[in-house]
Amino acid sequence: MESKALFNKYDKVQHLKTERTDWTIRVRAQAVWKGINRMTQEFRGLNVIFIDDSNSRIHAFLSAKICDLFPKPPKEGGIYSLSNFHVRVYSDDEKNRAVRFSKHIYFANHTQLIPEEDNITNIGPYAFDLYELNDVRKFVSDSRFLIDVVGIIEDCNMKCVRSREDESKMHIKFRITDGRSTVNVTFFNTLAEDLEKELKNMKEEPVTIIIASAKVNEHEGALCLNNYPATRFYLNTDHYSVKIMKERLLDPTFSIKEKDAEEGNALPIFTVADIKKLPKEYTESKVRCQITVKKVEQKTNWYDYVCTSYGEEVDIVEGRYKCLKCVRNIPYPDKRFRLATICNDTTGILAIVFPDDEIQRILGKNAFDVADEVGDDMTFPLVLKSFEKKELLVTLKIGERNLNKSSNIYTAIELNDPVESLGNHSPNKIEPTQVNDKSLTMEIDETIDILSSPPTAKSSNKVRTRDKNQFVAYEIEDNVPISKYKVVKIEKIEHVTVFAKCKGPYGSAEANLLPL
Structure with missing residues (x-):
């Protein structure tokens, strides 16, 4: 009683x-x-x-x-x-x-x-309101709630990145998966440091993490979970969801991506012309294309100042950096790469923005390091110019504005070595691009000239220049107003495209790649 x-x-x-x-x-x-x-x-x-x-x-x-x-x-x-x-x-x-x-x-x-002192009524150590990772996107437009999720950390070998201007500011990036979906996560400051310490002490793998009260954001078209004052994390904790997660990952029928198997080589490879004709069904999809970087744009900023809490670009209001998302001044904002490039393949030209994390991975430096080497923010770094003439296999995140033609700027999320043979990997519903007959003839003739041996009387070690009166086919990018980035002038696009269509005897020597 x-x-x-x-x-x-x-x-x-x-x-x-x-x-x-x-x-x-x-x-x-x-x-x-x-x-x-x-x-x-x-x-x-x-x-x-x-x-x-x-x-x-x-x-x-x-x-x-x-x-x-x-x-x-x-x-x-x-x-x-x-x-x-x-x-x-x-x-x-x-x-x-x-x-x-x-x-x-x-x-x-x-x-x-x-x-x-006594837990007479047997209250549990924690309770969560967990959501599947493929439901996270719903919370981008619904700012009323934070979210609880559970997933496996894909790579536990990560470290905090500290701000060079303020050592107390830091962040750590990682990805979590539930076997079907993957979400990026960025923790800032104290929580980032706590996660780094706990991961070093973890002996059991894989590491399952429950993130409670996370803030859902979207950065450069990709979903991202960030920490809020209420955010807490739990590693390999004694909770039923952790056990279910480990059982799910052992089931081969569950560990398959729902949409396009959006990882690794399963992603489709498109030509530039195909990408411009993608239907609306490809909104928020990932596709790959093999391109050559013809130009790195130097007239736009090569970096952004971003909020240390949300990763959003900050504005200058009354002489101070201010994040409009969290409505506060940011005295020491983070600095991230944002490299605007003009790329092409044999079918057309594409304006692509290279992301911060991939540039850091390739260069082995962050934006602060590069700025220190240059000495001032007005000089464009030569190390970023080294991307020009490189051939890359680029993974793009297709946004709604790309598909409705309101923006011709595409966002890259991965940069990799090119495949040896691109082949015809376009899906059947995308019609093959029709190549101009004159352009095709020119390319075939040039290829023959390069590969075959000319008559001895006409043989020479000199590099032959192209006949200035020779016709070169080119494609001009749609003149769509672009916010935040300057529209590339038409004459410069012609110059870039002409260069792309000219195949000289030393063309293959320009394909040296950065170490990835």
């Missing part, structure tokens, strides 16, 4: 209503974090995620005005008896909520918070 009376004296989180304050719940503090005003850096109060013995979760707020009334505030992992508090309903405009429950708790002057 005593045991029954003990359980009955506590209310359930799911039963809380706004009409009264004489509630008593027995809960565990799963996460505790400070609320800071982003504009003034003023301490607003403590935020807590409480869970009860039914694994129901609720957010609670302890205002800074009454924090002194609680000399022993809640600590993560602690079990408490909480009574006499206000229950309020979330408004529609409240964002970045760590819990989807429609109500939350407000501490009052008369609220009682009593720590308990």
Whole structure:
């Protein structure tokens, strides 16, 4: 009877209503974090995620005005008896909520918070509201909620990248997969450092990570999870989802990508002409193309200043760097590569932006390192010019603006060595590109001249220049207004294309690649 009376004296989180304050719940503090005003850096109060013995979760707020009334505030992992508090309903405009429950708790002057040593009601150490990785994209447009996910870390050998201007600023990047979908993750500052330390101590592989209360963002067309003050991570923890994840990965029928098997050599290879004719079904798809970098654009910035919390490009407002996404000033923004290039194959020209992480991998340097070598931000680095004339197999992320022709700038997400023979890998629904007869004839004639031996009387060691009156076919890129990047002038495109169509006897010598 005593045991029954003990359980009955506590209310359930799911039963809380706004009409009264004489509630008593027995809960565990799963996460505790400070609320800071982003504009003034003023301490607003403590935020807590409480869970009860039914694994129901609720957010609670302890205002800074009454924090002194609680000399022993809640600590993560602690079990408490909480009574006499206000229950309020979330408004529609409240964002970045760590819990989807429609109500939350407000501490009052008369609220009682009593720590308990014994876990009498058997409250679990944590509770999550987990989503599949292929559902993450829905949260890009729904900023009301943070998200809980679980996945396998693809590569545990990663390290924090520290800002050269502020050693306290750092980030760590990695990818997680559930066997069907893959999502990029970037942790910043303290959480990045904590993850790096814990991974060094992990002996069991693979490493399964549960990320609680992550913020969903989109960077350069790719989904990315970032940490928020409420974000916590758990490695190979004793949770049913971790066991299910490991069982799933052992099932060969599950470990297959849903869309185009979007990893490795399974991705389709397109020509430039094919990419320009992709149907709407390819929105947010990945495709590969083998191209030659004909020009690295030097008139646009080769780097961006980005927010250290969200990775979004910052604007200069009243002389200060400001992130419009998190609405705060960024005194020491991160610097990331953003290299605009003009690339082509035998079928046409494509404007492609090379991403920061791939440039770092190839060069072995970050944007701060390159800026230090150059000495000032106005001089374009020669090391970036070295990408010109290189042949690469590029993986592109096809955006909606590419397909509706509102943008002719394509975003690369991977840069790799070219395949030996491109072949015809285009899908059947994409019609083959029709090549101009004159262009085809010219290319065939030039190839014969290169491979065959001329008559002895006409033989020479000199490099023959092209006849200036010779016709060269070329393709001009659609003149589509591009935000943020300058539109390449037509005469420069002609120059680049003419160079592309001229096959000299030393053409193959220009195909030396950067070490990847």
